[in-house]
Amino acid sequence: MPFLIAAVILVGVLCVLDLILTLGVVRRLREHTELLANAKSGLPAGIAVGEEIGDFTASTLDGETLRRADLDGETVVAFFSPTCQPCRRKMPKFVEFAKAMPGGRDRVLAAVIGEPDEAAEFAAQLGPVARVVVEGDDSGLVEAFRTSAFPTLLRVSPDEAGRLVVKATDVRLDRPALVA
Known part of the structure; x- marks a missing residue:
């Protein structure tokens, strides 16, 4: 019986640890998604510093x-x-x-x-x-x-x-x- 209790406790601890790691990964994925969205919005304008603006x-x-x-x-x-x-x-x-x-x-x-x-x-x-x-x-x-x-x-x-x-x-x- 003590082995069964120990096994259940071990499985429970592993599940809690897995849940914590999964939540950490989800949080990092959200941060990376935001960074990628900001990086896309900061793409080079197609014109470089020092270049002349065309007529308009x-x-x-x-x-x-x-x-x-x-x-x-x-x-x-x-x-x-x-x-x-x-x-x-x-x-x-x-x-x-x-x-x-x-x-x-x-x-x-x-x-x-x-x-x-x-x-x-x-x-x-x-x-x-x-x-x-x-x-x-x-x-x-x-x-x-x-x-x-x-x-x-x-x-x-x-x-x-x-x-x-x-x-x-x-x-x-x-x-x-x-x-x-």
Whole structure:
């Protein structure tokens, strides 16, 4: 009888240990899933630091016509898609970041790429803090900035020669929006 009791206790301890290890593995898988989702959202923008921005003409929701020459100082340019889950997660942080941007909404350009009815929610959130452009997949902005992933956050400004170039492709939303 003592052997039977010992065997039952041993099996019970092994089951509890197995349960603890399984819960640990599930927790790590969730962390890795989140890391992979964040890594996908941080894919290179398709344009490198120092590269010149292509020509573009776009209309903002305020009716302003925007051209490359209109970005005459350091500007944060963001590309979002309403069908992108990482975009939805980054949107509140980006809005807070843009609120603190020196120069206000004139130094923030946000492009929402998608159908106008789908983009309305994003445009409403971005409107108070940025100049907002809503365009389809064949956007002139996507082409000019060679954007290949969403969300994409860039810092651009004119170089010494007056060309509009990318200064940073890794805009950190957890840091203050200071102009370099």
